[in-house]
Amino acid sequence: MAIEIEKPSSVRLSKVAISKTHGEDSPYFAGWKAYDENPYDEIHNQSGVIQMGLAENQVSFDLLEKYLEEHHEVSSWGKGAPGFRENALFQDYHGLKSFRQAMANFMEQIRGGKAKFDPDRIVLTAGATAANELLTFILADPGDALLVPTPYYPGFDRDLRWRTGVKIVPIHCNSSNNFQITPEALEAAYQSAESMDLKVRGVLITNPSNPLGSTIQSSVLNDILDFAVHKNIHLVSDEIYSGSTFSPSEFVSIAEILRNRNYKDAERVHIVYSLSKDLGLPGFRVGTIYSYNDDVVTTARRMSSFTLISSQTQHLLACMLSNHEFTQNYIKTNRERLNKRYDMIIQGLKKAGIECLKGNAGLFCWMNLSPLLNEPTRQGELELWNIILNQVKLNISPGSSCHCSEPGWFRVCFANMSEQTLRVALQRIHKFMEQRKVCSVNQ
Amino acid sequence: MVAMSKIATGNGHGENSPYFDGWKAYETNPFHPTERPEGVIQMGLAENQLCFNLIKNWLIKHPEASLCTPQGVNKFKETALFQDYHGMPEFRQAVAKFMGKVRGDRVKFDPDRIVMSGGATGAHEMVAFCLADPGEAFLVPTPYYPGFDRDLKWRTGVELVPVNCESYNNFKITRNALEAAYVKAQEANLRVKGLLITNPSNPLGTILDRDTLKSMVRFINDKNIHLIGDEIYAATVFMEPEFVSISEIIEEEDVECNRDLIHIVYSLSKDMGFPGFRVGIVYSYNDSVVSCARKMSSFGLVSSQTQHLIASMLSDGEFVDNFITENKELLFKRHKYFTWSLSQVGIGCLKGNSGLFIWMDLRKLLKEKTFAAEMELWRVIINEVKLNVSPGSSFHCEEPGWFRVCFANMDDHTMKVALLRIRTFVLKNNEAMVPLKLCRPSSLKLSLSRSLSRRMEAPGIMSPHSPLPQSPLVRART
Numbered sequence: 042m043a044i045e046i047e048k049p050s051s052v053r054l055s056k057v058a059i060s061k062t063h064g065e066d067s068p069y070f071a072g073w074k075a076y077d078e079n080p081y082d083e084i085h086n087q088s089g090v091i092q093m094g095l096a097e098n099q100v101s102f103d104l105l106e107k108y109l110e111e112h113h114e115v116s117s118w119g120k121g122a123p124g125f126r127e128n129a130l131f132q133d134y135h136g137l138k139s140f141r142q143a144m145a146n147f148m149e150q151i152r153g154g155k156a157k158f159d160p161d162r163i164v165l166t167a168g169a170t171a172a173n174e175l176l177t178f179i180l181a182d183p184g185d186a187l188l189v190p191t192p193y194y195p196g197f198d199r200d201l202r203w204r205t206g207v208k209i210v211p212i213h214c215n216s217s218n219n220f221q222i223t224p225e226a227l228e229a230a231y232q233s234a235e236s237m238d239l240k241v242r243g244v245l246i247t248n249p250s251n252p253l254g255s256t257i258q259s260s261v262l263n264d265i266l267d268f269a270v271h272k273n274i275h276l277v278s279d280e281i282y283s284g285s286t287f288s289p290s291e292f293v294s295i296a297e298i299l300r301n302r303n304y305k306d307a308e309r310v311h312i313v314y315s316l317s318k319d320l321g322l323p324g325f326r327v328g329t330i331y332s333y334n335d336d337v338v339t340t341a342r343r344m345s346s347f348t349l350i351s352s353q354t355q356h357l358l359a360c361m362l363s364n365h366e367f368t369q370n371y372i373k374t375n376r377e378r379l380n381k382r383y384d385m386i387i388q389g390l391k392k393a394g395i396e397c398l399k400g401n402a403g404l405f406c407w408m409n410l411s412p413l414l415n416e417p418t419r420q421g422e423l424e425l426w427n428i429i430l431n432q433v434k435l436n437i438s439p440g441s442s443c444h445c446s447e448p449g450w451f452r453v454c455f456a457n458m459s460e461q462t463l464r465v466a467l468q469r470i471h472k473f474m475e476q477r478k479v480c481s482v483n484q
Numbered sequence: 485m486v487a488m489s490k491i492a493t494g495n496g497h498g499e500n501s502p503y504f505d506g507w508k509a510y511e512t513n514p515f516h517p518t519e520r521p522e523g524v525i526q527m528g529l530a531e532n533q534l535c536f537n538l539i540k541n542w543l544i545k546h547p548e549a550s551l552c553t554p555q556g557v558n559k560f561k562e563t564a565l566f567q568d569y570h571g572m573p574e575f576r577q578a579v580a581k582f583m584g585k586v587r588g589d590r591v592k593f594d595p596d597r598i599v600m601s602g603g604a605t606g607a608h609e610m611v612a613f614c615l616a617d618p619g620e621a622f623l624v625p626t627p628y629y630p631g632f633d634r635d636l637k638w639r640t641g642v643e644l645v646p647v648n649c650e651s652y653n654n655f656k657i658t659r660n661a662l663e664a665a666y667v668k669a670q671e672a673n674l675r676v677k678g679l680l681i682t683n684p685s686n687p688l689g690t691i692l693d694r695d696t697l698k699s700m701v702r703f704i705n706d707k708n709i710h711l712i713g714d715e716i717y718a719a720t721v722f723m724e725p726e727f728v729s730i731s732e733i734i735e736e737e738d739v740e741c742n743r744d745l746i747h748i749v750y751s752l753s754k755d756m757g758f759p760g761f762r763v764g765i766v767y768s769y770n771d772s773v774v775s776c777a778r779k780m781s782s783f784g785l786v787s788s789q790t791q792h793l794i795a796s797m798l799s800d801g802e803f804v805d806n807f808i809t810e811n812k813e814l815l816f817k818r819h820k821y822f823t824w825s826l827s828q829v830g831i832g833c834l835k836g837n838s839g840l841f842i843w844m845d846l847r848k849l850l851k852e853k854t855f856a857a858e859m860e861l862w863r864v865i866i867n868e869v870k871l872n873v874s875p876g877s878s879f880h881c882e883e884p885g886w887f888r889v890c891f892a893n894m895d896d897h898t899m900k901v902a903l904l905r906i907r908t909f910v911l912k913n914n915e916a917m918v919p920l921k922l923c924r925p926s927s928l929k930l931s932l933s934r935s936l937s938r939r940m941e942a943p944g945i946m947s948p949h950s951p952l953p954q955s956p957l958v959r960a961r962t
Contacts, residue, residue, distance in 0.1 A: 052677075052708050052745060058614045058776040065779065102561045109557045118543070118550075125543060126536040132603075132759040167602055167762070171783045178639055179492040183618075204613055204639070204780070242489075273486055309486040323567040324788030336488060343497040344639070347609050348602040351787035352760030357552060 062203040068423065069094070069195040069442035076436045083461060091466045094436040096251065096404045097457035098285065098321040100378040104371050105320070108361055124356070131352040134345050136165040140355040143362035144329060148314060150368055151284045156296035158331060164341040165355070167326040169281050169315035171348040173200040173245075176311055176330060179340050180275045181207045181242035187277075188212050188230045188244045190222045192407075192443035192450070194251045201245070210234040210241070213446050216409075219398060220253055222246070222261055227268045243275030243309075244268070249282040249292065252443050252452035253407045254383075254400030256286060259293045266298055266306065275309045284319030284372055286402040287380035299333065307333035316358065318404060319375070325354045379404070379456060382463070386455045389467035393474040404456040408437070411449025413477065422448040433473045435466055496638035501630050506862070506872040515870070517897055525902045528872040530686065530840045531893035532720065532757040534814040535807060539756075542803050549796035551789055559792065566788045569781050571600045575791040578798035579765060583750060585804055586719045591731045593767060599777040600791075601764035602784025604716050604751035608635040608680075610784070611747055611766055614776050615710050616642045621674040622712070623647050623665045625657045627879035627886070629686045636680070645669045645676070648882050651845075654834060655688055657681070657696055662703050678710030678745075679703070684717040684727065687879050687888035688843050689836030691721060697733045701741050710745045719755035719808055722816035723837035734769070743769040752794065754840060755811070761790045815840070815892060818899070822891045825903040829910040840892040844873070847885030849913065858884040869909045871902055 053059075064070075072094050081089035118125040131137065138160065145158035166172040181187060183206030189197060190212040201209055212230040214220040227244070234241045244265060248257040257265075269276040278295040286292035299307045312331040317323035327350055332338045362368055386406055387397055398407040414421040419441045426439040429451075440450035455463055487493075498504075506528050515523035547553040551560045566572060576595035583593045601607035616622065618641025624632060625647040636642055647665040649655040662679070669676045679700065683692045692700075704711045713730035721727040730748060734741045748767040753759035763786050766777045786794075798804060823833055823842060834843040850857040855877045862875040865887075876886035891899060 052710065052742075054614055054772060054776065055617050055620075055677075057617075058772070063776075063779045097565060099561075099565070102564075105564070106557055106560055109552050109560060110554065113552050113554060113557070125540055126533070129536075129539075129758045129760050130531060130533065132753075132762075167784050167787075168782075171602075174783055179488055182489045182491070185489075199779075199782070204783075242487075275486055317567075322564045324564050326567075326785050326787050334486075336492070340488065340492045340497070343499065346603075346634070347606045347639075348784040349762050351762050351790040353793065354787040354789050357789065 057204055060203070062199060064195060064199040064203075067195055067198075067442050068426065069438055072426075072430055072436040072438065075430050079434075081434070081462065081465075083459070087465075088434065090430070090434045090436055091462060091469075092436050092457065093454045093466060094438045094452075095457050096318065096452075096454050097323065098318055098375075098379070098404050099457050099459075100382060101321060101371065101375045104367075104374060105322075105361075108364070108367050112360065112364070118356075128352050128356050131355075132349065134165075134342055134349060136163070136350065137352065137355045137359055139363065140350075140359035141165070143359045144314075146365075147362045147368055148283075148331070150372055151289075151319070152292070152294050152296065153289050156294055156300055158296070162331055162333070162338055164330040164332070164338060164345055165350045166328040166330060166345050167348040167350055168317065168323075168328040169279065169313050170196065170200050170328070171326075172313045172315070172328040172330045173197065173277075173279065174203075174205060175341055175344050175348070176277055176313065176337075177201045177205045177207050178344065179337055180277070180311075181205070182240075183207065184239070185242045186210045186234045186239040188227070188234065188241060190214050190220075190226070190246060190250075192220070192252050192440055192445035194247060195438075195442045195444075197245070207242075208239055210237075210239065211444055211446075212244070215447055216398070216450075219255070220250075220407075222257070222265060224264050224268065227265065231272060241272065241274055243277060245277040245279065247279040247281070248295070249280075249286055249402035251282060251403060252405060252438065252440075253398055254403040254405050254452075255398065255407075256292045256402050259298070262293060262295055262298045266295070266302075266310070269309055270306045273309075275311065277311050277313060279313040281313065281315045281318050282403045283314070284375065285379055285404060287376055287383060288401065289372075289376065291401050296331075304333065309334070311337060320371075325358070326350060327354065327358060382455050382460075385460070385463060386453070386467065389463075390470065393467070393471040394478075395470070395474065398450075405452050405454040408451045408453050409449060410451055411447070414449050417448055419448050425449075426451070429473070433469050435469060491639055496634060498630065498634035498638070501633070501878050506866050506874065509866045510872045513870075515898065515901070517901075521901075522870065524866065524870045524872055525898060525905070526872050526893065527890045527902060528874045528888075529893050530754065530890050531759065532754055532811070532815075532840050533893050533895075534818065535757060535811050538803075538807055538810055539797075542797060542800070546796060546800075549793050551792060563788045563792050566791075567785070569600070569778055569785060571598065571781075571786065572788065572791045572795060574795035574799065575786070578795045579763075581801075582798040582804055583718075583765075583767070585801075585808060586755065587727065587729050587732065591729065591735065593731070597767050597769070597774055599766040599768070599774060600781050600784070600786045601766055601777075603753060603759070603762045603764040604714065604749055605631065605635050605764065606762075606784035607749045607751065607764040607766045608632065608712075608714070609638075609640060610777055610780050611712055611749060611773075612636045612640045612642045613780060614773050615712075615747075616640065616677040618642065619674070620677045621645050621669050623662065623669065623676060623679045625649050625655075625661070625681060627655070627687055627876060627881035629682060630874075630878050630880075632680070642677075643674055645672075645674060646880055647679075651834075651883055651886075654690070655685075657692070657700070659699050659703060662700070666707065676707065676709055678712055680712045680714065681730075682714040682716070683730070684715075684721055684838035686717065686839060687841060687874070687876075688834055689839035689841055690834065691725065691727050691838055693725070694728055694733070697728060697730065698736075698739060701730075701733055701739055704745055705741055708742075708745075710747060712747045712749060714749045716749065716751050716754050717839050718750070719811060720815055720840060721838040722812040722819060725837065727838070731767075744772075745770070747773060756807075761794070762786060763790060763794060818891050822889075822899065822903070826906065829907045830914075831906070831910060834886075841888050841890040844887045844889050845885065846887055847883070849910075850885050853884060855884045861885075862887070865909075869905050871905060 141160035580593040621643040750765040
C-alpha cells in the first residue's frame with residue numbers, strides 16, 4: 042500500500058478552476074438534474090419528467106439515416122478501408138478542403154443563395170461552444186466586455202467569460218416591442234459598460250435568437266452593424282439556428298447585409314455556425330467560424346489546434362453535405378417539420394390559455410407565464426418554475442437563466458421528442474392550467 | 485481598423501519557431517517516390533504510420549464500429565445526439581483498459597477519472613487553465629516539444645521555466661537541476677505551480693528511470709506543486725528498459741505522495757497513429773481537477789462518432805494485445821535499421837528505446853559550438869540534403885548540434901532514400917572537413933556551393949519569421 046501523506050491545505054487550483062463562471066449552478070442546469078433522476082419514457086416511465094429544456098433537433102434523423110443507408114460505401118472508408126490511413130493522419134488545422142467546401146455550400150443553400158461563402162474563410166472548431174470562446178479570445182482582452190442582447194443562451198456566460206476573463210454587458214430588450222434590439226438599447230449598454238470602466242470590444246447577437254425563437258429583422262441588423270461601425274467594434278453573429286427557420290424568406294443573415302453594402306465594414310464581422318441544431322448532430326462537435334477579417338481567420342485557425350474537428354467526422358460530413366440533392370431535400374423537409382411542430386405547440390398552449398412570443402425559427406418557443414406569477418419578480422418566476430418542474434413534471438428553462446429582464450417568460454423546446462411525447466406534455470400543461478383556474482375561482 | 489486582442493496579435497502561437505520553418509521547404513517541394521524523387525523528405529513530423537495494416541484489417545472485420553455502415557447505422561442517432569461531457573462510458577472504459585494494457589497491466593485506470601480533450605494539445609492547455617493563474621509557471625525539462633510553448637502559455641498566460649538537462653549525463657533530469665530551475669523562477673518572481681515531464685521523452689526518445697521518477701515525486705511533494713506526466717508515447721517503448729509510468733510510481737511502497745498533485749496527459753495520436761481523430765485525455769488523481777477539467781472539456785470534446793469507433797476497437801482485448809506487440813516490433817526494427825545505418829557513417833544518436841524519432845548527434849559537424857552554426861547546418865540539411873529534420877534549438881536544447889529525426893512516418897523505401905542522402909552528405913563533408921587544430925577560420929566552413937550560399941542570403945527563405953501560407957500540420961506524404 043502506498044503511503045499517503047496527510048494532505049496539507051491542498052495546493053490551490055487556478056482562479057479560473059475555482060470560480061463559478063462555468064455557470065453550472067444556474068437553474069438552467071438544475072432542471073436537468075430533476076430530469077436525469079426521473080426521465081420520462083413513453084413506455085417505461087410515463088410519469089417521469091419530460092425534457093423540454095434541451096434545444097435538440099430530433100425531427101429529421103430519418104433523412105440522415107436514409108442517406109447513410111444509401112451511401113455507406115462513400116461515407117465510411119469504403120470496402121477495405123482504403124482512405125482510413127490518410128483520414129486518421131489528417132490533422133491539418135485548415136481542415137479537409139472538401140469539408141469546408143461542403144460547409145460553405147450548405148451555408149449558402151440555407152440562405153437561399155443570397156450570400157456566398159468562401160471555403161478558405163471557414164475555420165473549424167469542436168462545436169459552437171468552442172467557436173464562441175475562441176472568437177472571444179481573439180477579439181477581446183481579459184477585463185474587456187462584449188455586449189449581448191437579453192435574453193440570451195445561458196451557455197454564453199461560460200463560453201464567453203470563463204477562461205477568457207471577458208465580461209458580458211447586457212443589451213436590455215423587452216416585450217414592449219417583442220424583444221427587438223433597438224439603437225437606444227445598444228447605446229445604453231455601451232454607456233453602462235463605460236460607466237463600469239469596461240472597454241467594449243464587440244456585440245454578439247444570435248440570429249435566429251435563442252431563446253426567443255425569432256429572426257432579427259433586416260433593419261435591426263443594419264442598425265446593429267451601423268452601431269458597431271460607429272463604435273469601431275466587432276460584430277459576431279451566431280447563426281446556429283439559421284437552417285431552422287420555418288420559412289426560408291424570413292431569415293436574413295448578416296452576410297446578406299454585408300453583401301448589400303458591398304462588404305464595406307466587413308472586416309469587423311464574424312459568423313459562428315454549427316451542425317448541432319440544424320442537422321441534429323451535437324455529439325459530432327462540428328462548429329465553424331466564418332470571418333471576413335484575414336487576421337482573425339489566420340489567428341482563429343491557429344487557435345483551433347486546441348479544438349479541431351475529428352477528421353473522421355469531417356470526412357463523413359464532407360460526403361453528406363456535398364450531396365446537393367440530399368442537402369436541398371433535408372433543408373426543405375427539416376423546415377417543414379419544425380414548422381409543423383411549432384404550430385402544434387403554439388395551438389396546444391393557446392388552448393390552455395398560454396400566449397407565446399410570435400416565433401418563426403429555432404427548436405423552442407418563448408412562453409409568457411407572467412400572468413401566473415405570485416409576484417412579478419425573479420423569485421416569483423423561480424417559484425413557478427419549481428412547480429412546473431416538480432408537479433407538472435416538465436423541465437422548461439426559466440427566463441431568468443437567460444438573463445431576461447422581465448420575469449415570467451420560459452423557453453420550451455419542442456423538437457427533441459416524438460409528437461406523442463409533445464402531446465403528453467401539452468396535456469399536462471392543459472391540466473395544470475385548468476387546475477389553476479379552479480383554484481383561482483375558489484379563492 | 486478594428487483591433488484584435490493582445491493574445492491574438494502576439495507571437496504566442498509559436499509558429500515563428502524554426503520547428504515550423506522546415507515544413508515550408510517540405511511543402512513547396514515534398515518528396516514522392518516516383519513523382520518527385522528529389523523532393524524534401526519529411527522527418528520533422530512525429531507520426532506513427534507503421535501499424536495501419538493491422539488497424540485496417542480490424543476495421544474490415546468490424547463494420548459495426550462505423551456508424552456509416554449497414555451494421556452500424558442503427559447506432560447513428562443515439563451517438564449523434566450524445567454530447568455529454570462525461571463522455572461515453574464504453575469509450576472511457578475502453579481507453580482506461582488500453583492505458584492499463586500499455587503499462588503491462590501493472591496499474592489500473594479508473595474510467596471515471598478520464599476526461600476528454602481536443603487532442604493532447606487541448607489537454608495540456610486545459611490542465612494549465614486548471615492548475616495555474618496567468619503569470620504563474622510550470623517547470624519543464626529541456627529539451628522539450630516546441631508545441632508546449634503554445635499549448636501551455638498562449639491563451640493561459642502561464643510561463644514556462646526550463647529545467648536544464650545536458651548531454652554529459654544523457655540529459656538526465658537531476659534533483660539539482662530541478663532545484664536550480666525552481667530558484668530561478670522565484671528570482672524572476674514567478675510562482676511555480678507544477679512540473680511537466682514527458683515520459684517517454686520527446687525529443688530524446690528515452691524513458692525516465694525509476695530513481696529519477698521517485699526523485700521528481702519527492703521534489704514536487706516537497707514544494708507542494710503539481711506533477712503533470714505527458715505519457716503520449718507510452719506504447720512506443722520498443723526496447724528495454726521497460727516503461728515506468730508515473731501511475732506506477734505513486735503506488736510503490738516507499739513513495740510518499742499527495743495524489744492530488746498527480747495528473748497524466750494522454751492521447752491516441754502517437755501510440756495508435758490517429759492524430760486526425762483528436763482523442764486527447766486528461767487523467768487526474770485529484771477529484772477537483774477531474775470535475776473542473778470535465779466542465780472545461782466542453783471546449784474540446786471528442787466527436788461521439790470517434791468515441792464510438794475507439795470504444796469498439798479498444799475493447800477488443802485480442803486486437804489490443806496484438807497491436808501493442810506489433811507496434812513495438814515494427815518500431816524496434818525501424819529504429820534499429822536507422823541507427824545502425826547512421827552509425828555506419830559515424831553519426832551517433834542518444835541511446836533511445838522509445839518514441840517515433842531519434843535524437844541525432846551532429847555536434848562534430850558544427851563549424852563552431854553555437855546555435856548560429858546549428859542553424860547553418862540545419863539549412864544545409866534542408867536545402868542541400870533535402871531532409872526536414874528538427875534543430876535542437878527549437879526544443880530549447882541547451883547544447884547546439886542535436887537534431888530530432890522522425891523515422892516512423894514513412895515507408896521503407898523512403899527511409900532508405902533518406903539514409904542514403906545522409907550517408908552521401910556525411911561522406912562528402914568528411915572530405916571537406918579539416919581537423920580543428922589545423923584549420924584557418926575560412927576552411928572551417930562546410931563545403932557550400934556558391935548558389936547555395938546566395939540562396940541562404942535571399943530574403944524569404946531564411947527568415948524564421950516568414951508567415952506560412954499553410955498550416956505546418958500538413959499530412960505526411962510518403
